[in-house]
Amino acid sequence: MxxxxxxxxxxxxxxxxxxxxxxxxxxxxxxxxxxxxxxxxxxxxxxxxxxxxxxxxxxxxxxxxxxxxxxxxxxxxxxxxxxxxxxxxxxxxxxxxxxxxxxxxxxxxxxxxxxxxxxxxxxxxxxxxxxxxxxxxxxxxxxxxxxxxxxxxxxxxxxxxxxxxxxxxxxxxxxxxxxxxxxxxxxxxxxxxxxxxxxxxxxxxxxxxxxxxxxxxxxxxxxxxxxxxDRVAVMYLGRMAEVGTVGQIFERPSHPYTRALLSAVPSGVPGRTPQRIQLSGDPRSPIDPDPRICRFLGRCPNGTERCGTEMPQLRPMGEGHVAACHLADAA
Ligand SMILES: Nc1ncnc2c1ncn2[C@@H]1O[C@H](COP(=O)(O)OP(=O)(O)OP(=O)(O)O)[C@@H](O)[C@H]1O
Ligand SMILES: [Mg+2]
Missing domain, CATH: 3.40.50.300 (P-loop containing nucleotide triphosphate hydrolases)
Structure with a gap:
């Protein structure tokens, strides 16, 4: 397109x-x-x-x-x-x-x-x-x-x-x-x-x-x-966390923030609504943020040491589907 x-x-x-x-x-x-x-x-x-x-x-x-x-x-x-x-x-x-x-x-x-x-x-x-x-x-x-x-x-x-x-x-x-x-x-x-x-x-x-x-x-x-x-862009604190088609994002969300967002939405299919993911911790400040640190760190259920020293960039997860997370796996 x-x-x-x-x-x-x-x-x-x-x-x-x-x-x-x-x-x-x-x-x-x-x-x-x-x-x-x-x-x-x-x-x-x-x-x-x-x-x-x-x-x-x-x-x-x-x-x-x-x-x-x-x-x-x-x-x-x-x-x-x-x-x-x-x-x-x-x-x-x-x-x-x-x-x-x-x-x-x-x-x-x-x-x-x-x-x-x-x-x-x-x-x-x-x-x-x-x-x-x-x-x-x-x-x-x-x-x-x-x-x-x-x-x-x-x-x-x-x-x-x-x-x-x-x-x-x-x-x-x-x-x-x-x-x-x-x-x-x-x-x-x-x-x-x-x-x-x-x-x-x-x-x-x-x-x-x-x-x-x-x-x-x-x-x-x-x-x-x-x-x-047709497609969805998921933003977190000023940055793109994940972008993909509606199918990719709803069926195979790769970023932990997208998964948390989606967990609050009923799937419409009985027995298929994911368990609600409650994010704990406070969001980081958007004022003078450290450019090395993942913006989601502190609330992310999976954050590791690397997330505190290297800002994740968008990476391909599938055709036209990208996510900015060190721990996301490509489909
Ligand atoms: N004119 C401005 N001066 C200073 N800060 C601003 C200004 N406009 C927006 N901001 C800040 O920029 C950030 C993003 O604001 P924005 O209105 O784009 O958010 P949003 O995602 O649309 O939120 P909401 O869903 O509540 O509408 C916020 O921290 C907000 O306080
Ligand atoms: Mg707004």
């Missing part, structure tokens, strides 16, 4: 804990938080890559860097063969490729302008990025409302007059208005009731097929991954 998105060695660091003047005199330096650390990632045309991992592991940061809303600290982001990592986020807002990469946010309430009607929210990207289509904006908005099954009567309402599921549809219609090739979705259903979540997931699955888009799909929910993803 040709890669639509090809990310290599991507890092995003944040400076934290700026010392006060007296602390500075005493030689205290600010800390550097490694939110995304040396990540490689590929997404093929029409492919859905799920990005999972616990809270704070860097999923949203990675999603925002890929969607070019924030800048990387290091590394390259190639999209359709073009190196877009070099274009500053504020310049990318006006770049012709902006329309090809769009984002759907977690909370539709926060991502929709409260002073705009649903119509204006959906029309906004068309008016900004596609001036040629300005005369036909109304037609396009009605088409998009139909595409996401949003009743036309709701188009004149403001976000606070819509339900969570309806707002999610507006957010999705807005994101697909310019027919992007890649949609970055950051927990797009986590603010919704379970029953509405299922409907919105089905809509996203159908839209992907109808419009031929690729997704980077950030979620906490492994059931969602099983439902709509």
């Amino acid at each position: 040709t890669a639509l998105l090809d990310v290599a060695g991507l890092c995003r660091r944040f400076t934290v804990g700026q010392p006060g003047p007296i602390e500075r005199l005493r030689g205290k330096r600010p800390g550097v938080l490694h939110a995304v650390d040396a990540v490689d990632l590929r997404i093929g045309e029409g492919e859905v890559l799920g990005l999972v991992g616990e809270s704070g592991c860097g999923k949203s940061t990675l999603a925002r860097v890929v969607a070019r809303l924030i800048d990387p600290s290091e590394g390259s982001i190639r999209f359709a063969g073009e190196d877009i990592g070099q274009i500053a986020a504020r310049r990318f807002a006006r770049h012709p490729l902006r329309r090809s990469i769009q984002m759907v946010f977690q909370d539709p309430t926060e991502s929709l302008n409260p002073r705009w009607t649903a119509f204006d929210c959906i029309a906004d990207p068309i008016r900004r990025m596609d001036p040629g289509a300005a005369a036909k904006v109304a037609d396009r908005v009605h088409e998009l409302a139909a595409l996401v099954s949003l009743p036309e009567t709701l188009l004149q309402r403001f976000p606070h007059q819509l339900s969570g599921g309806q707002k999610a549809r507006v957010g999705i219609a807005r994101a697909v208005a310019l027919r992007p090739r890649l949609l970055v979705l950051d927990e797009p259903t986590s603010a919704l009731d379970v029953s509405v979540q299922v409907v919105v997931l089905k809509l996203l699955d159908e839209l992907k097929r109808r419009l031929g888009m690729s997704y980077l799909f950030v979620t906490h929910d492994l059931e969602v991954v099983r439902l709509i993803c």
